[in-house]
């Protein structure tokens with residue numbers, strides 16, 4: 578082998594090693610909730626590592642800020658949050674203590690998904706404590722509308738492509754596939770719930786305005802007297818009276834609330850409590866964004882059928 582040729586081979590090897598290492602370095606993505614992680618996975622595929630802080634079976638307003646998350650936040654390239662103060666009770670100390678400049682509010686790797694989505698229940702005028710303890714900036718449970726799921730996925734594509742320009746086409750391709758699959762699934766969900774359009778329901782917390790608006794259901798009242806405030810006997814009685822007056826049979830409850838009050842209301846009106854999942858991971862078998870809607874839509878249909 579001539580020296581000249583050997584140099585060429587060595588250069589080629591170096592170049593391929595460099596390319597290999599660029600591709601091996603996956604983006605480290607942290608999200609606050611499992612829903613955001615599931616959507617990140619849809620477009621990020623095997624070019625990202627992703628993990629969430631809150632689990633889908635936990636109340637996302639109240640999560641224990643375990644120190645074990647610090648290590649993951651220290652190494653994160655991106656942190657995606659729901660925003661609208663959903664995580665205000667637990668995320669800020671973790672962010673600060675991570676000492677990772679990229680993921681601080683306003684940092685290059687900080688992604689507040691509420692800025693890309695349709696937000697409901699934005700308070701008009703002055704916000705006071707009398708309105709409740711949570712949701713002061715609008716309803717943060719907006720991921721429960723597939724249209725917002727699509728917007729979140731799109732925001733991930735933009736951010737991932739900024740951080741890893743070499744894989745921009747890959748992210749775009751995965752988004753196109755996700756978008757198509759979501760459109761098909763959404764048609765199916767809408768068709769299943771179409772016969773029940775206009776049905777009135779009670780929900781425990783205000784987790785469902787986006788979901789109910791998308792699928793044509795009407796939320797009439799809540800088990801909580803105000804967002805984040807536990808049930809009171811006076812308000813419970815009002816809910817029972819409303820349900821009797823309007824012939825409402827269903828109370829939708831998130832999996833992390835005490836079932837005693839909802840059960841007693843259901844018993845008083847001859848109705849049912851439906852434990853609906855607000856998040857991916859709410860049950861072990863619900864591992865992605867599609868399965869979340871499949872689960873909720875099928876459960877609702879089975880209960881609506883009961884009360885024709």
Ligand SMILES: [Zn+2]
Nearest residue numbers: 711712782783
């Ligand atoms: Zn809430």
